[in-house]
Amino acid sequence: MGISAQSTQFDRRKDLLGLKDVSNEEIELILNTALPMKDIIRREIKKVPTLRGKGIITVFYENSTRTRTSFELAGKYLSADTSNLAVSTSSVQKGETLRDTIKTLEMMGPDILVMRHSMTGAPHYVAKNTSMRVINAGDGTNEHPTQALLDMFSIRERKGRIDNLKVAILGDILHSRVARSNIYGLAKFGCEIRVAGPPTMIPPGLDRLGVKTCFNLDDAIRGVDVINVLRIQRERQQTGLFPSLDEYSELYMLRPEHLSLAADDAIVLHPGPMNRGVEISSDIADGDTALINEQVTNGVAVRMALLFLMMGGRKDEIAA
């Protein structure tokens, strides 16, 4: 592939905080770049020198070993030096402000900060206060852009396209950053998006985003090409949003009979970790329509692409 004019898209971008303000061209560039990255993961020697001498630090103010590991491996496969600030042992516990913690890390010289935080807007706040490039690995109930990018990559890989697909997102939409980033990303490509979940977990104003709200699974799933099942947080039951996990699974667990309503070649995604028997039945989770395991590999590829592009890489530079 020749030098692509698109590759300059990332020259103007310091941070990736959400898909809300990312262009279609940027998304396509990331997904296209992730393709050769996935090949690297499959090789015997999973190492290219592309980001040699670059530093990446991951800071997770909320537990998530898998996303953190995915970013770390992505960096390591590209030869970057990665390091992680473990929150439980960090100075957060000692009452240090976020700004001070980030400044301290910045002074150690890394180029990219990958951050997860339980509070919406925390990476935006950090991005304004640091010279490091910031990647949002999930903030509060706002966005989880790399999850949506890997979902889009997985969809495109299986379906050959993203444009104008019908997509159903199931579960706790109100609190889901995965749902939000998927909605922003997929809507840019003309997808018809439907959500279904208990009315207590449907946020207001979705129609203004072009999203159709359903209360039951059948209505949401009928004729769709993609079903994205969200993980239900057990603690939501304690805040009174649904009566019990049993009732939740009775009403909202994705089962084989639902799939028969979807398009013939429909696929099922889940960001993990799954609650089998709660939001997804094992028949589906382990079946052919589910891309759940492939999503994990794709997550590393997409994050490699993103790290590479954010460090100024051009698609045609990826070492053979």
Place this chain on the structure above:
Amino acid sequence: MRLLLEGGRVIDPANNIDSVLDVLIEDGRIAALGNTRHDENMHADANADTDVCLSAGARARAASITTVDCRGKIVCPGFIDLHAHFREPGYEYKEDISSGSHAAAAGGFTTVCCMPNTDPVIDNGAVAGFVTRRAQEVGLVNVLPIGAITKKQAGEELAEMGELVAAGCIAVSDDGKPVLRSDVMRHALEYSRLFGIPVLSHCEDASLSAGYMHEGYYSTVYGLKGIPAEAEEIMVARDLILARLTGGRLHICHISTKGALEAVKQAKASGLSVTCEATPHHLALTDEVVGSYDTDTKVNPPLRSEEHRAALREALASGLIDCIATDHAPHHFESKDCEYGLASFGISGIETAVAVIMDTLVRPGLLDIARMVELFTTGPARVIAEAAAGPAAIPAPGRTVPCLGALTCGAPADVTVIDPDMVRTVDPRKFYSRGKNTPFKGMELKGWPCMTIVGGRIVAEDGRV
């Protein structure tokens, strides 16, 4: 000591004046309104009852008059802020009565009512007396304390209202904390009738309001937990019902929703003694600005959606809203320099209130300037009038007090002069307030207070004290 404010457009709604006039201030009081250039005797031409003629003798002394050229300016009765937090005692690192008074003077306010959520709370005469004394020591603007409704603002037992009124409190409020118990609110409204003071209510159903911004389209888009309009409306409805039960005087603080306005409209129509205030930030901004995650946009009640703002603007122009109050809530920068969810609620607004209203409502023609002056003068004055006149006024219901919010001859000369053409960019670093927390930072606004006169003394000029 005499001061002549010459050639300005005098808007004095209390005395039904809106014309180009000179204002003569003598010995700290309004001495005359008239026209020194065209009228030999400078007789007061607007209101024969209240104005006095400037005698030839007075003209003869005119040589020693300090003259201020007010041509092109708006000369008004001193502006009253019914709702501010000066934080002293207890939170002097956020604001104190000196910094707050400076900020008020710079912002064009001559009288400020201070909320009692201090430490200790203004729930007894000693603390109220302290606030009054400190304000007199500072000596810039009139500071009137508001007492707490309940001891320690805990929402359980009534504070000693008689002692608070005797110490100068002109109203009671548990602002910042809603009075959740209906029986306590009922008793407060009943008991307050003894003193003729209003109960200022911060309406919020705490079980519904655990969020960070207005609940709606933008809370979904920005991924922040929402506070529904209904959290406010439920309590407004409850308090109006209790006002009907008790006959107490209810004032709704920082009203911000369409539904709350509809409820107040209905209550007023049915003859209840109810008033309400709106803040400049709720009138100027919508929840859309929260998208920057700038913690200076975090305020309670939250910035509402366009629909609510439109209702608020309409109610302001129509007269349903009685006054504009700042809800000046200064905070230390550390409690705003953090994650949105952790940041304190509040906007430091007393220095920008007039300019925000001038620029966003008056300039585009959404609000008549004379109506704006009412909202800053007679409006708030009427809410607190009886109490401000002192105990003697209590047996005279409905009486308006001439000394607040009016340029009546003989009244203390509290005057606010506005330059409608002055353009300035909001720079919080130049605030007198310790609170730099404003979502208006960096905005270029047109129409600023250019002179603040308290008791005949110029306390601020062109925004400098």
